[in-house]
Structure formats: C-alpha cells, structure tokens
Amino acid sequence: MDRTRYDAFVRTFFDCDPREITQIFEELLAAMQAEESLPPGHYLSQNYETAQANPEIHVLPGNLKDARDAVFPYFWGTDGWSSPLHLENVRGPANYASLIGAIACLLKNPNLCTDSYSQRSNELEVKAITALANLVFYHTDDPWGVFTIGGTISNMYAAKIGVEKVLPGAMRKGLRGETVAGIVSGAAHYCGATIAGWLGLGTENLHEIPVDRSLSMRLDLLAAKLDELYQKGVKVAFVIGTFGTTDAFGVDDLVGIHAIIHEKAAKYGVTVPQLHADAAVGWGICFLNEYDREKNVLKLTPEMTPIVAKVQEMCKGLRVADSVTIDFHKTGRGHYPSSAFIVNRRADLRFLARSKDDTPYFPEADSRRDPALFTLETSRPGLGPYTVMASLDGIGLLGWQMLMARSLELADILKHKLEKLDYCKVLNPDTCGASVVWWVLPKGRDARAIFEKFEAGALSPEESQRYLGEVRRLFTKRERTLDPARDARLSFTTAIGYRPHGVDVPAWKAVFFNPKTDEAIIDRLIESIEEVA
Numbered sequence: 181m182d183r184t185r186y187d188a189f190v191r192t193f194f195d196c197d198p199r200e201i202t203q204i205f206e207e208l209l210a211a212m213q214a215e216e217s218l219p220p221g222h223y224l225s226q227n228y229e230t231a232q233a234n235p236e237i238h239v240l241p242g243n244l245k246d247a248r249d250a251v252f253p254y255f256w257g258t259d260g261w262s263s264p265l266h267l268e269n270v271r272g273p274a275n276y277a278s279l280i281g282a283i284a285c286l287l288k289n290p291n292l293c294t295d296s297y298s299q300r301s302n303e304l305e306v307k308a309i310t311a312l313a314n315l316v317f318y319h320t321d322d323p324w325g326v327f328t329i330g331g332t333i334s335n336m337y338a339a340k341i342g343v344e345k346v347l348p349g350a351m352r353k354g355l356r357g358e359t360v361a362g363i364v365s366g367a368a369h370y371c372g373a374t375i376a377g378w379l380g381l382g383t384e385n386l387h388e389i390p391v392d393r394s395l396s397m398r399l400d401l402l403a404a405k406l407d408e409l410y411q412k413g414v415k416v417a418f419v420i421g422t423f424g425t426t427d428a429f430g431v432d433d434l435v436g437i438h439a440i441i442h443e444k445a446a447k448y449g450v451t452v453p454q455l456h457a458d459a460a461v462g463w464g465i466c467f468l469n470e471y472d473r474e475k476n477v478l479k480l481t482p483e484m485t486p487i488v489a490k491v492q493e494m495c496k497g498l499r500v501a502d503s504v505t506i507d508f509h510k511t512g513r514g515h516y517p518s519s520a521f522i523v524n525r526r527a528d529l530r531f532l533a534r535s536k537d538d539t540p541y542f543p544e545a546d547s548r549r550d551p552a553l554f555t556l557e558t559s560r561p562g563l564g565p566y567t568v569m570a571s572l573d574g575i576g577l578l579g580w581q582m583l584m585a586r587s588l589e590l591a592d593i594l595k596h597k598l599e600k601l602d603y604c605k606v607l608n609p610d611t612c613g614a615s616v617v618w619w620v621l622p623k624g625r626d627a628r629a630i631f632e633k634f635e636a637g638a639l640s641p642e643e644s645q646r647y648l649g650e651v652r653r654l655f656t657k658r659e660r661t662l663d664p665a666r667d668a669r670l671s672f673t674t675a676i677g678y679r680p681h682g683v684d685v686p687a688w689k690a691v692f693f694n695p696k697t698d699e700a701i702i703d704r705l706i707e708s709i710e711e712v713a
C-alpha cells in the first residue's frame with residue numbers, strides 16, 4: 181500500500197476539518213434559504229430513468245465537496261415543507277431545536293442497540309421516553325419504551341406483545357395453526373394490515389370495526405365482533421384504538437374499549453388482548469392536558485375554551501392503554517425517524533424478551549436495560565432521543581401549548597368559514613385536531629341536505645356517485661387552476677374512514693401543521709373554493 185496516498189485519503193474523510201464542514205453546511209443552508217423564497221413544490225423534476233441506468237461511482241477518491249455534489253441535485257429537488265401553503269398532510273417543517281439534536285447525534289453516531297455502543301445516548305433515550313410517557317399517561321409509575329423507525333413499527337411492537345400474551349411461546353414456536361386476530365377501527369391507519377401480514381396473522385385476521393360519524397370506533401360493533409371471534413375460538417391478540425386518525429382526527433373511546441375487552445375476556449375465560457393506543461398523530465394534544473383554562477396565559481379566544489376542555493377529557497382515555505405509539509416526526513415537527521413505542525408497565529416488555537443465546541453479538545448485554553434484547557431492530561439510530569429531548573426542552577411546555585393550540589385554532593377557523601358556504605359540508609365538525617375534511621359541491625347545491633340523505637341511505641347509488649364525483653371534480657379543477665405562490669396545497673382523501681351504508685366518503689383535506697400558516701391563507705383558500713364551485 182502506498183502509505184502517503186492512503187494517509188492523505190484518510191485525512192480527507194476521517195479527520196474533522198471544521199472549516200471545510202461548516203463551509204459546506206453554510207452552502208446547503210444558503211440553498212435552503214433560497215428555496216424558501218420559492219412557492220412550494222418540485223424545484224427540479226425527477227429523472228428516474230438515469231437513476232437506474234447510471235449507477236457508476238467515481239473511481240478516484242475525491243473530497244467532501246464531491247460528497248456535496250453527489251447529493252446536491254436531490255437536495256435541491258426536495259421540498260423541506262417550510263412554506264405555510266403546505267396543508268396536504270400530517271407533515272410539517274422540522275423545527276430547528278430538533279436539527280440541533282440531530283446534528284449532535286450524527287456527530288457521535290451512537291447505536292442504541294446496547295449501552296456499550298451508545299453510552300449516555302441510551303440514558304437519553306430513557307429520559308426522552310419517560311418525558312413522553314409522563315405526557316400521555318400522566319406520571320405513570322413504570323413506563324418504558326424505545327424509539328423505532330416509525331409508527332408502523334411502534335404499532336407492531338404492541339401487536340407482538342399481544343400475540344405473546346394470548347399465545348405464549350409464539351416467538352419460538354410460531355402460531356401453531358391457531359387463528360390469531362387483531363382489531364382496529366375502520367378509520368385506522370392502513371399499517372394495521374401491514375402488521376397482521378408481517379406478524380403472520382394474515383391480513384384477513386385483522387378486523388376493522390366501523391366508526392360512527394365522529395370517526396370513533398362503534399363500541400356495540402366491537403362487542404359483537406369479540407363475541408363472534410371468541411365463539412369461533414379465535415385468539416384476539418390486540419385491539420388498537422386510534423387516538424387521532426390520520427385524515428380526520430377521529431379518536432376512539434379507549435375507556436369504553438378497555439371496559440368491553442375486559443368484560444368479554446372474563447366472559448369467555450381468555451386472556452385480555454393488548455390495548456394499544458395509536459397516537460402517532462394525536463399525542464401532541466396532550467400538551468394541553470394541564471393548560472389552565474381559567475388563567476388562560478396564552479390568551480386563547482373564547483371559541484378555544486370548549487375545544488381545550490374536550491381535548492383534556494379525551495386525553496384521559498390514554499391512561500387505560502397498555503401501550504402507545506407517538507410519532508414525534510409528525511406532530512412533534514421533528515426529524516425522521518423519531519417514533520416512540522411506550523408501554524405503561526415495564527413488565528410487559530418481557531413478552532418481547534429474547535435470551536442472550538438468541539443475541540450472540542451482545543454477550544455483555546444487560547437484560548434489565550439493553551434494548552437489543554427485546555427490540556425488533558438490532559442497530560438503532562439515536563436520532564429519536566436526540567431530536568425529541570432537544571425539541572421538548574428547547575421549545576418548552578408553553579411553546580408546545582402554543583404550537584398545538586394554534587393548529588387547533590386554525591382548523592376551527594376553517595371549519596367555521598366552510599360551514600357558512602351552503603355548498604360545502606365539513607365532515608369532521610366535532611374532532612379536535614389539526615385536520616379538516618370537507619365536501620365542496622357546485623354552487624346552488626345544499627351540501628348539508630345532500631350529506632344527510634347520503635348518511636340516511638336515501639340517495640340512489642347513481643345519485644351518490646354523481647355527488648361524490650362532483651367533490652372530486654371540483655378538487656381537480658382547483659388543482660389545475662391554483663396559483664402556486666398564493667394558494668394553499670390541499671390533499672384529497674378517497675375515504676375518511678366513516679362509511680355510511682358501506683360507501684366510502686371522499687373529501688378535501690387540509691392539515692394545519694405549519695406554524696406559519698395564517699388566517700390570510702385560509703381566507704384565500706375560501707376565495708379559491710368560491711371560484712371553482
């Protein structure tokens with residue numbers, strides 16, 4: 181080996197040169213700031229063709245600027261969602277406290293598999309998990325948990341605990357021909373099916389309980405489904421209650437579900453299923469738990485008082501859940517991936533535990549603490565704990581309350597403005613979240629009357645299809661004619677989850693996740709609806 185050449189190369193890529201690195205960082209920041217002055221969207225069109233056809237890499241060692249150049253077009257071609265006109269989905273711009281946490285994490289690059297590979301970063305994970313647990317479960321005694329790569333995986337941890345509860349030893353012996361089922365609501369995230377498929381239950385053994393018009397699981401139908409399954413000898417491993425559905429922010433009645441699953445399990449003499457709260461989106465409203473409505477230090481408007489009161493009531497439901505999913509990369513405006521899976525009682529993690537024989541790389545692992553002995557992942561990024569603690573402490577409780585209350589306020593304002601238009605119908609008037617789903621019909625139609633008939637089953641299938649087609653057509657018309665510099669980006673959902681008489685309800689959708697979105701953007705949105713209807 182030519183050592184001179186080797187040493188020069190190692191210096192370039194393994195010695196930290198703060199000047200070189202900060203220069204490149206400043207260049208990236210400058211590009212990002214330039215981008216922020218542009219309307220939202222695609223700054224460079226995609227070029228998938230050569231992404232596949234041209235995978236060659238440089239031959240000679242380069243430098244950090246080559247690294248920059250290798251990714252720059254893709255960086256420039258990606259929207260960071262900083263524009264306040266982005267209202268499409270549960271995605272917001274990442275907050276900069278999170279960025280500081282993320283940078284700190286990337287500089288050390290801990291692996292959260294065990295203490296040996298992460299030292300104090302594992303301690304930070306325990307702290308971040310406990311802070312989140314206290315927020316959602318109210319100072320619970322014995323919470324524990326881990327950060328995973330997403331809400332899907334966090335929910336999968338809960339489902340797996342449920343499988344082990346109702347079919348002990350499944351980790352070793354598999355399902356042994358038993359039918360094992362899971363239950364979610366009809367408005368739940370589609371990841372329930374992913375999980376049932378991947379855990380070997382089979383997607384056909386995931387049962388969806390229809391929701392009522394407030395997008396909440398129908399408890400009468402849950403009870404009936406449990407009777408049906410238990411009478412057939414099916415083992416019900418988990419019930420996932422959604423705390424804030426992705427489209428419309430429906431919240432399942434966790435206290436009611438808890439009562440029913442206990443009652444039915446006792447009646448049939450079986451193990452109670454894992455009750456998991458999928459609060460991937462909804463958890464953030466827990467910041468308002470202890471907001472003093474009388475003192476009202478944030479000077480919230482009177483319209484907000486009943487909303488905050490309702491939020492505080494709903495959050496109490498989380499206390500009865502066995503476990504919860506929190507996506508900090510959604511409502512926390514944090515960086516991906518930072519999803520937390522938290523059990524209310526630490527002892528429940530024993531259902532996931534593997535022995536040291538099963539994890540030969542970690543003979544030093546300590547079963548009281550080292551996550552690798554129970555996690556699905558082996559190597560695990562530290563981004564979750566770093567971005568979460570930096571964001572929680574940087575922004576502070578009052579800051580979080582401002583962020584959450586503002587989202588709720590903007591959603592409420594839009595709902596009220598839409599209600600004033602006869603040809604519009606808000607489909608989630610009673611939910612307390614950041615999202616609004618609604619119909620726009622052509623001017624002259626009475627949207628409320630049409631919806632009532634639709635709900636009552638009084639429309640013929642042709643009539644239904646005509647009206648639902650109009651909702652879609654007007655959305656497309658707005659998309660075609662919108663001014664990217666002024667008009668908010670919305671999304672269209674083909675099914676909000678509520679299905680009167682088995683018919684999916686499509687809707688226009690706006691989600692207030694961007695802290696800079698304001699009333700003027702809503703006014704312009706209403707104007708644009710008046711223009712296309």
Ligand SMILES: *Cc1c(COP(=O)(O)O)cnc(C)c1O
Pocket residue numbers: 270329330331332333368369371422424425426458459460461507519
């Ligand atoms: C987004 C979402 C998920 C999936 O989370 P990922 O982090 O995208 O994997 C699960 N449940 C709900 C309610 C969600 O909104």
